[in-house]
Amino acid sequence: MSIALEVKNTVKIFPSDAGEIRAVDDVSFSVNAGEFVALVGPSGSGKTTMLSILAALLTPTSGQVLIDGVDLAQMSEAERVALRREKIGFTFQSNNLIPYLTARENVGLMLRLNGRFDRAGALRSEELLARLGLAERLNNLPAQMSGGQQQRVAIARALIHNPSVVLADEPTASLDTERAYQVVETFAALIHENNRAGIMVTHDLRMCQHVDRILQMRDGKLVAIYETREEILRLAKGE
Amino acid sequence: MNNFFLAAYLSWQEVWRNRGRFLLVSLVIGLITLLVLFIAALGEGLGNANRQYLDNLDADLLVYREKADFIIPASRVERSTARAIRRVEGVADAGGIATSSAAILLADGKTLKVSLLGVEPGRPGDPAVTQGHALAGDEAKEAVVDLNILQRSDVKVGDLITLRVTQGTKDQLYKLRVVGATDGQLYTFQPSIFVPYGTWDRVRTKSDAELNQPSSTVNVVAVRMAAGISQTELKQRLTNQVTGIEIADIPTAVANVPGFSAQQSTVQTQAVFTLLIGVLVIGGFFQIQILQKVPQIGVLKAIGADNFLVGAAAVLQIIITTVIGVALGGSLAFLFSLSFPPTVPIIFNGANSAIAIVALLLIGPVGGLVSIFYAVKIEPLKALRLS
Numbered sequence: 072m073s074i075a076l077e078v079k080n081t082v083k084i085f086p087s088d089a090g091e092i093r094a095v096d097d098v099s100f101s102v103n104a105g106e107f108v109a110l111v112g113p114s115g116s117g118k119t120t121m122l123s124i125l126a127a128l129l130t131p132t133s134g135q136v137l138i139d140g141v142d143l144a145q146m147s148e149a150e151r152v153a154l155r156r157e158k159i160g161f162t163f164q165s166n167n168l169i170p171y172l173t174a175r176e177n178v179g180l181m182l183r184l185n186g187r188f189d190r191a192g193a194l195r196s197e198e199l200l201a202r203l204g205l206a207e208r209l210n211n212l213p214a215q216m217s218g219g220q221q222q223r224v225a226i227a228r229a230l231i232h233n234p235s236v237v238l239a240d241e242p243t244a245s246l247d248t249e250r251a252y253q254v255v256e257t258f259a260a261l262i263h264e265n266n267r268a269g270i271m272v273t274h275d276l277r278m279c280q281h282v283d284r285i286l287q288m289r290d291g292k293l294v295a296i297y298e299t300r301e302e303i304l305r306l307a308k309g310e
Numbered sequence: 311m312n313n314f315f316l317a318a319y320l321s322w323q324e325v326w327r328n329r330g331r332f333l334l335v336s337l338v339i340g341l342i343t344l345l346v347l348f349i350a351a352l353g354e355g356l357g358n359a360n361r362q363y364l365d366n367l368d369a370d371l372l373v374y375r376e377k378a379d380f381i382i383p384a385s386r387v388e389r390s391t392a393r394a395i396r397r398v399e400g401v402a403d404a405g406g407i408a409t410s411s412a413a414i415l416l417a418d419g420k421t422l423k424v425s426l427l428g429v430e431p432g433r434p435g436d437p438a439v440t441q442g443h444a445l446a447g448d449e450a451k452e453a454v455v456d457l458n459i460l461q462r463s464d465v466k467v468g469d470l471i472t473l474r475v476t477q478g479t480k481d482q483l484y485k486l487r488v489v490g491a492t493d494g495q496l497y498t499f500q501p502s503i504f505v506p507y508g509t510w511d512r513v514r515t516k517s518d519a520e521l522n523q524p525s526s527t528v529n530v531v532a533v534r535m536a537a538g539i540s541q542t543e544l545k546q547r548l549t550n551q552v553t554g555i556e557i558a559d560i561p562t563a564v565a566n567v568p569g570f571s572a573q574q575s576t577v578q579t580q581a582v583f584t585l586l587i588g589v590l591v592i593g594g595f596f597q598i599q600i601l602q603k604v605p606q607i608g609v610l611k612a613i614g615a616d617n618f619l620v621g622a623a624a625v626l627q628i629i630i631t632t633v634i635g636v637a638l639g640g641s642l643a644f645l646f647s648l649s650f651p652p653t654v655p656i657i658f659n660g661a662n663s664a665i666a667i668v669a670l671l672l673i674g675p676v677g678g679l680v681s682i683f684y685a686v687k688i689e690p691l692k693a694l695r696l697s
Contacts, residue, residue, distance in 0.1 A: 128612060128691050149616070156614020163694055169320075169606055171327040183319070184614050186312045212327065228613070240694075 075235045075268035076102040076125065081134030083120055083291075094120040095131070096291035104235070107262045107269040109279045112288035119240065121288065122272045126161055126238050127151040139235050156184050160229030160237040160267070164244045167225035168213040174200055174224045175209040181232045192231075199227045203257055219250035226258050230265060237262060239271040243278050256281050280307040317622035324623075325630050335595050336635035342588040343639020343670050344646075346581055348656065350666040351647070353577035355655030356499075360573070361564040363427070363497035369434040369532035370541060372563045373404075376554045380566035382409060386527045387555065389507070392430070394552050395531055400539040401548075405433025406528030408507060410514040411500065415472040415483070416463050424459065425497040426473070428510025434532035437504060442467040442490030449508040454490040458501035461652045467491050473503075477516045484513040498567075499655070533557075581666070585673055592677030596628055600681040607685055608693020617686045624682045625675060632674025636667060 083095040094117045102108050110118045123129040124136055127143050136143045138158055146154065155161070160181075168177045178196040182188040200209055203223040213221050222242055229237050239258065243251030255271070259281035262269035271282065279285050285303055287295040297303050325332045358365075364372075373395060378385035387406065395404040408428035413421040429435040431445040438444075439454055446452065455465065465471055465488060473484045486505065495502040505513065511525050535544055545557045558566065565571055600607075607620055640663075647658050675682075 123691055126612065152611075152614055152616045154614075155612065159614075161612055163609065163612070167609065169609065171324040176323070181613060183312075183316050184619075 073104050074101045075104040075106075075139065076270070077135070077137040077140075078121075078125070079135040079137070081121075081124060081131045081136060083117075083124060083129065084132045093291045095124065097134070098288070098291075098293045099134075100286055100293060100296070102236070102268040102270060104268050105263055105266040106284065107259045107271070107282045109282040109285045110270055110272045110288065111274065111276060111279065111285055114274065115290075116288040117291035118272045118274075118288050120291075122238055122240055122270070125236065125270060126159055127154050157232070158235045160232070160234040162222065162225040162229050162237075162239045162242050164241040168221055168228075170213050173210045173212055174205055174216065174220075174227075177213070177224055178227045178231050181228050185232050187232065196227065196231055199231055200224065202261075203227055217250075218245045219254060222246065222254050223257065226254070226261065230261055230267065233265065233267075235268060237267050237269045239269070241273055242271060243273065243275060248277070251275070251278060276306055276309060278307075280304060313616065313619045314622060317619050318626055320619075320623045321627035321630060325627060332631050333634075335592070336631050336638060338591055338595075339588065339632055339635025339670070339674070340638035340642065342584060342591070342673075343636045343667075344642050346584050346588070346666050346670055347639065347643040347658070347663060348646075349577060349581045349584060350662045351643075351656040351658045353574060353581070354659040354662050355657040356573055356577065357570065358657055359496045359499045359655045360567050360570050361497075363425075363437075363495045363502055364560060364564050364567070366437070366494050367434065367532055367560060368436075368438070368534060369405075370535045370559065371533040371544065371548075372558050372560070373531040373533060373548065373552075373555050374529075374558065376556050378556065380556065380558045380562060381568060382529050382563075383568070385529050387529070387531055389526050389528055391552060391555065392528065392531045395533060395548060398544075398547055398551050400536050400544045402534045402536040403434055404531050404533045405430040405435040406507060407435040407530050407532055408510050408514070408525075408528040409497070410475075410510070411498075412503070412513070412515070413474045414459070414463070414465070414503070415474055416465075421474065422459065422463055423500050424455075425500045425502040426475075426510065426514060427497065427502050427504050428507040428514070428528070429504055431506055434534045437492040437495055437502075439490035440493050442488070444490055445504065445506050446489075447508075448506045450506055451484075451486050451509060452489040452505070453486040453509075454492055454504040455488055456495040456501040456503070457491050457493045458496060458652055459503065460491055462501070473513055475513055475515045478518045478521050482513075486513075530563075585669055588670065588673045589677040592628070592632070592674050593680055594677075596624070596678040596681040597684065600624065600685050603685075604688055604693045607688045608690040611688065612690040612694060620688075621682055621686045624678065624685045628674045628678040628682075629671075632671055635674075636670045639670070640667060 078098055078100050081095055081098045085092045085094055112118045124131050131144055175196055179188055179193060182192040197209060205223055208216055208220055243254055255278045285297040285306060286293055297306055374380055374385040375387050389406050392404050392406045395401055410426045412426040413423050415421055436445060445454055459465055467488050469488050470485050471488055473486055474481055541559055548557055650656055
């Protein structure tokens with residue numbers, strides 16, 4: 072398997088009145104194509120900052136972040152915008168969708184942004200939404216869908232343009248447990264099927280049972296990596 | 311180019327899917343448009359009512375008494391001066407114009423106030439007739455009336471009209487035959503009635519001292535230039551050869567009609583303030599709208615929309631809303647204009663309306679400038695609360 076994402080000795084320091092805050096402190100890891108990884112840790116552990124760096128929304132103070140071998144830190148702002156559009160798929164905690172676009176249009180938006188929206192793309196959007204159980208909701212606006220349905224539309228949007236890396240920031244935060252499990256399961260399945268590198272940030276360890284690896288952060292550092300199925304399931308069950 | 315079409319797609323989808331909200335804003339813009347167009351039309355109408363006769367004069371210059379400061383009622387020029395002016399080389403013709411006011415007694419017992427203008431038949435100042443025939447001799451008891459008088463009353467060409475004027479301390483009635491009608495001859499907010507100078511001098515309003523005293527003065531002399539001479543050159547010649555006069559071209563004469571400039575600047579100030587209010591209303595709406603859309607813009611930027619796309623979508627949305635509003639307001643203004651009687655001084659002049667519409671189309675983007683800058687400056691990290 073090829074490495075889609077590589078993080079090398081990445082540090083992010085924020086200045087503050089009380090001195091420097093090392094939000095990400097010398098973190099290194101890599102994610103292969105077709106691998107679904109969970110980034111977990113308590114509040115303030117630095118996982119959201121790490122995700123922002125991976126999403127090319129934040130520049131690391133030092134270290135390297137490579138997507139398909141290209142270092143994000145060396146890119147201009149315009150190049151980072153293009154990278155987000157072409158190589159990254161993103162789902163957020165909430166406010167994921169453009170409220171005045173239907174499910175079908177929200178997914179198609181990603182293709183339009185990349186100048187790749189055509190009949191085949193539109194068909195692919197519909198198929199992906201149907202795969203996510205939203206065949207009856209294609210023409211619904213976000214306000215006409217439940218939180219779980221909205222998250223599934225966001226997942227479709229994150230995957231439709233075949234990005235190298237798919238990032239999910241607490242995708243289950245606003246969902247009930249049953250819906251949350253369904254969303255993560257579908258997400259994992261699609262990551263594996265489409266051979267993408269997926270990283271999910273979550274504070275809810277129960278959602279990690281479908282991931283291939285768990286990276287645990289604390290105080291900005293990567294403190295543990297759980298790779299075996301047993302370790303992952305034990306952690307997911309809270310044992 | 312892809313970004314532009316995508317911006318157009320996003321802005322139109324948002325407007326269409328929230329059409330109730332945007333229609334309300336468009337209606338507000340429509341009402342502002344209506345107001346601005348009416349103010350522009352009122353300015354044109356009032357200005358027109360004050361200057362129409364001068365604008366339509368078959369003359370290039372007006373000669374006033376020296377130090378009259380180009381104020382027609384304050385100027386008194388001897389009729390002999392008109393004759394002297396006619397002898398100056400470069401003058402094609404010149405005619406005296408004497409002004410006063412009167413009232414026409416109508417059949418229903420009402421009166422119609424008019425400007426009573428004494429002119430020299432066949433000379434500058436005597437208007438071209440559109441119905442009937444022109445004035446004949448200097449003493450004829452006949453009149454040419456503005457079309458506006460025919461529209462406001464039952465008077466027709468060929469009728470006898472009764473003119474009521476105050477002479478000394480008494481009202482006097484004079485009968486005149488309407489021999490012709492002319493168009494576009496409002497002066498000092500009143501439709502004009504033209505009579506030969508001799509008749510004018512007999513029927514005009516007079517003070518006690520003027521009773522039974524024939525006058526030999528007019529207010530101004532209208533001068534038509536011969537071909538091949540410049541205004542500056544002719545003014546110089548007139549000043550050199552005729553004493554005690556000052557000369558104005560027609561735009562200067564119009565600008566110095568008492569109250570004209572003050573009235574126009576008042577109306578223009580109203581129009582500017584209305585436009586400013588429009589800028590504030592539109593700016594306020596779009597600023598609130600952008601504030602509500604911060605997370606949404608954050609998502610757009612996070613998934614790879616650049617600043618051009620976000621800015622262009624905001625601009626196009628403002629333009630769509632403004633164009634719809636201006637179209638609504640313009641249509642309403644047109645419909646209302648069809649229902650106005652001729653007594654209401656509102657005239658939709660093409661050029662003025664076009665200027666007003668361009669200004670109105672600009673107030674949207676100008677009003678929304680702050681919100682556009684704000685949208686472009688939104689940082690996805692903060693908008694999505696990832697920082």
